[in-house]
Amino acid sequence: MPEEQLSDVRRVERKRIVLEVENAIKTRVGGKVTRLEHSVLKSAYPRRPYTEGWRVPVVFTDGQIRDVDVLVSAAFPNVPPRAALVDRPAYLTWPHIEHDGILCLLNNLSEVDPDDPVSVAINILGRAVQLVEELIDGAIVDRDFKEEFLTYWFYGASDAAKDVVTLFEPVSPSRGVFQYKHDGITYVGDDVDQLATWISNRFGQKEAARCRHRAARAAFIWLKEPPCRPSTPKLGRMSWP
Template identity: 30%
Template sequence: MNIPAGSLELESVDHLVLAIDAAFPNSQPRVFAPAAGSDYSWPHVEQAGLLCLRSTRNSAPIADRVQTHLCDAEELLNFPAPKRREEFEREFTAYWSHRATKSADRARVWSLVTPGGVTREVAYFFDARSNRHVIADDKDELKRWLRNTSANPGDKEIYPTWLFRLSQPWTPREFPETGDEITKLLPQDIVRKCLEPGLLSPFLFEVDTQTGTAFAGVVLRGAERRDVMKGFRHMSKVPAARIVGSYAKRPVERCKVARVDGAWVHGRDHPSSYALVKNRKVAIIGCGAIGAAVARLLAQAGVGEQIFVDGDSLTTANISRHPLGMFHVGFNKAAALQEHLRREFPHLKFEHAFQRRFESLTKKDLEQLASADLIISAGIDFDGEAALDHWRRSLGRPPAHISAWVEAYAAAGHAVLLYGKASILAGFDGEERPNFRLTDWPDESGALIVEAGCGNSFQPHGVIDLHPTVGMAAGLALDTLLDKVPASCRRVWMGDPAVVEANGGTLRETFSDRLTMREFVWP
């Protein structure tokens, strides 16, 4: 499609090329402006002059779709200067990534920094295992995060660097190219701390855009230490100007930044429950299939700290239902879950894993549990529930308590929330069974299967059967932490009643629905 010379704001464009692929009309037409170049001087113009345009509906008439794309192309190529800058600023992060020195690389800078601060000193560690710089607000936060990832650097391996707060986003033509464009921004008293000849020096930039906070990273590579020190016996004697000059005309490595702070991980900076639960503590007693799955969901929701209690080790028979796999067989469930979630969510706290039953916890252990906002007992036996209930109710200010379990075949599941001095035992009969159970099993036949061996038995159900109850229990826990549940209650999952009857069980009248969750007052 030819275009009259000078008829567009981008005057170099004299024709457009409309291209479709073999999948069309189930794909988007593409419009190229070859003469527009690909030097990022115009927004939304990519390699080979490909224009980044809005998508059209595949179901629309083909002629209308083509016309829409061509009209959008004309509008884009007629953007006035203020509009062009606005578009560059709005998509600052995308353009920075496109212009990264090694654009195909994974992000070489990871940021734990809390957004919204001012220009300031921060701390970084170079992780040689992954060729990555990790930057945090301070040394203590950085060391804790690194410990959770199995790195354990000494203080001498953590260095200061500088975070620059920009007043407005750069356009691609304003991106720094050489070291002097960075070093001239550094305060004089920080130069020696942040510029260490012989080391790669990362710097972080933060700026507000129309779509939220954006981060960009650069890495400076100065001259070799021996070259900078020529004529001087010690680095401390080298003038700061000489150190700065060693970076001046060396190229800047622009780096993508991956944010790993909690606000981004748990909500991409948009309103979420994270702000309300990041300072909450949950203790989980019983780290089996239910407890471990609930723990992971709460970690994904951003609950700031979790404590784990379990005296059992993971076996090969557990892994089809347990979030942990074969790698952790033979390890204590509480300790293995702690180690696993630390690696997966290193910005959260998993400081305590007690490798014993609740009844065997020490006074010091119990003090940790008493400091929790919520205690969850998951699939533990009646003795454990009774001991927990007695201890919790003896406290002056008992933490909230959720008890979660499933009935045979996971056809029904329960999550009971108790506040204050409310007792779980109020819902159990003289045979230590819940009064509100939904199924009965004559002589317990079918409810438990005995393994070959002495005294081992298990409930017959698979992981898919279990997950409605897991989700229900985790949802009740989150609602509790968010103060959405005003009084003690119980939630019930009613699964498929046909499964119960097919396996010799009896339905109670209260099993009144299928594939439904209900909430009831307690008891």
């Protein structure tokens, strides 16, 4: 079969699969499903490759109706659908929800059956509803924020504060330290001498002289357990002796 004809066959087959998925979702939730227009997909998920999607209203156990989007890309059914929570709290109030509402339901090593796309899509929708129910209940919120603290801390950090090199061993106690920023990286040491010596070895004496003049006070804070979002502070005030 010529390549052009084969491509046409694949397009027809994919349209059939997408329609089957849509009908299955409607059957599962009672028909109250909206097919998302291309403009809506691009507006809601501008950095995502989704080509089709369905908005599904779900009544959760707290009595609220929240919309859940089921989304597929051009690679579907070889690549599984994703689900997003449209009606959600502010970013990082709940774990497992990305900045645009996409829910983290499968790990990177998960495998799905491309020959059974309807079951896969329904399973993703079911997982999405279950996760949101668990988030509403709240039992997993603090636990999962703590278990994946470094990931969520990185997500919530300012881009200007993500690259940090610590020149001392990060152990207790909490104490005052010094920081110096060079080429977008913040270097932190117990004192100015430690900072300047390291900077001199890495960047030369001129930069070390700047470090001695411009190093700023900072705080190294040792906590018994990681704080939870959204209580993680963004700003702090320190009293320096």
